[in-house]
Amino acid sequence: MQTATQTSTLGPHGRERPPGGAYVADTLPRRTFDTVRFAAPRRAARTVLLVEDDELVARTLARTIRERGYDVVHVSDGRSAIESVTTRRFDVVFSDLNLPGASGVDILNVARAYDPDVPLVLMTGAPTTSTAIEACSLGVLEYLVKPTPTAELIRVLERAVATRKQVIAARTTEPSMNAVSSVTESMKALFDRALASLEISLEPIVDARTRALMGHAPKLTSNVETLNRDASITAAAEHLGRLVELRQLVRKRAVEVFLDLPKERQGSLFLDVHPSELLDGDLYAPVPPLSTIAEHVVLQLRVRGATLPVADLAARASVLRFVGYRLAIADLDVGLACLSQLGELSPEFVKLDHDIVRKLETSASQKRIVSALVAMCRAFDSQVVAEGVSTAEERDALFEAGCEYVQGALFAHASPHSGTRRVGEGSERVRRQP
Incomplete structure (x- = not known):
């Protein structure tokens, strides 16, 4: 009596085949499978620091920036922003002007001190001549008025990244310890x-x-x-x-x-x-x-x-x-x-x-x-x-x-003459102690 031949349920390397008898790899075209196995490593994305205390605005801006292929680090107050720019490198810094903890100008000051070449973008919903002048003195790349149209945000982002590339390419590279x-x-x-x-x-x-x-x-x-x-x-x-x-x-x-x-x-x-x-x-x-x-x-x-x-x-x-x-x-x-x-x-x-x-x-x-x-x-x-x-x-x-x-x-508010704060000159009067 002839014994019936049994079909093996074992696949490559002794693994049992799944129901249906095929592996996912078996169902892929050969070229596709090879591509999956040998794909080149993904290039690290550039990183943007976004400093914005309005959560809705921050989500909108972050989504637009990420859609362009950039990583986004979002912080909502000045203290966290200063800590960020002093502990890591960013390709672009977008900062709101009015923030808890420190102003946008303070943050950009510190960012510029730690990385003289980082492109800085200042954003505000209440633009004034004085803040615009101060932004220019810092070498701010752009001074944006909120709400910022998406096309304008993308234009500024791409310009900032291109500027960063040009500066890095033009600079003579020094040994890291010397730098x-x-x-x-x-x-x-x-x-x-x-x-x-x-x-x-x-x-x-x-x-x-x-x-x-x-x-x-x-x-x-x-x-x-x-x-x-x-x-x-x-x-x-x-x-x-x-x-x-x-x-x-x-x-x-x-x-x-x-x-x-x-x-x-x-x-x-x-x-x-x-x-x-x-x-x-x-x-x-x-x-x-x-x-x-x-x-x-x-x-x-x-x-x-x-x-x-x-x-x-x-x-x-x-x-x-x-x-x-x-x-x-x-x-x-x-x-x-x-x-x-x-x-x-x-x-x-x-x-x-x-x-x-x-x-x-x-x-x-x-x-x-x-x-x-x-x-x-x-x-x-x-x-x-x-x-x-x-x-x-x-x-x-x-x-x-x-x-x-x-x-x-x-x-207390800034004196227009000295630029420093004078005691008791605030938007509310300060009474002397009796």
Whole structure:
């Protein structure tokens, strides 16, 4: 009897064939299969930094840019944008003008300082002659008015990329270590010039209910185009490891400006201290000029996203208070890692980060967060100051949430003569303390 021949169900390499008896590869034309297997690696896309706080506008712009084959990194505030341009390279930077944390001009200043050849595009829904002139002084490639037509956005994008290619092709290539050294030396030179021309002005801190003046905080400017504002000067100092040097200089100059004020308009002076200075004996010594006005001085620690690097924090705080200083923690937000140390430091003041203050009146959930933070601070007998207040609506919402004091552009504006901020010249009048 002849045995029937059985059809094998095993395919290549001993694998069992799927139902139907064919692999996907078996069903593809030979040339297609070869193409899939041996396709050339895809060229890395160029990357665009998009800084835009309006989510709807950002989604529209990002979609248009991605459709042209570019990767998009989107951030919605100035602080994140500055961090982005100082930590990675972009082929083009598109930035809105009015942003929380830092202005579009600040961001482009820092971007230009770190990468002199990156094409910069400034966008605004409220164009003015002064911002257009400032944009030109930065070497901005385009100054776009929102809403921007899609065709115009694509034209600017393609022009920016082409400009970048031309600059790179024209530049003589140096060894990488020499290039890094050159950029660092250039940044050092710019920062030295910024320090030499540093101007200190004082921004008022006022009672949220009565508008009475409570104190002041320094604001920085310089005549170096790429390092002419608070955010860009501080970012450069951090990059060069010279933040302590900057803080010390600002404290010295701020005291001089403070002492020039009429005594009835002095109040408290809030001065930044780098956390590492808590380990420095000089801060605890009764050395003029700071110690001579210690009863006016509030030393504020800016420790956003980090813990205070001091084990005996409570003891050191006691020594600072013995000298006469009061203490504050600045940049408090819901993500701050040092919340557990709030009780140990027991600061007289806590400053709310401006990112959670912006447009507070439009968000019920944000109001609840601020109310909870204020309640927590009060549990530690700390008074609350909100930074970055730019509208009366924000001020009123903060007062309703229990915030005692406010600081920001609502209470101080640029002087047309000096370009610096003068105390009490804001869109709202600041009352003297009785």
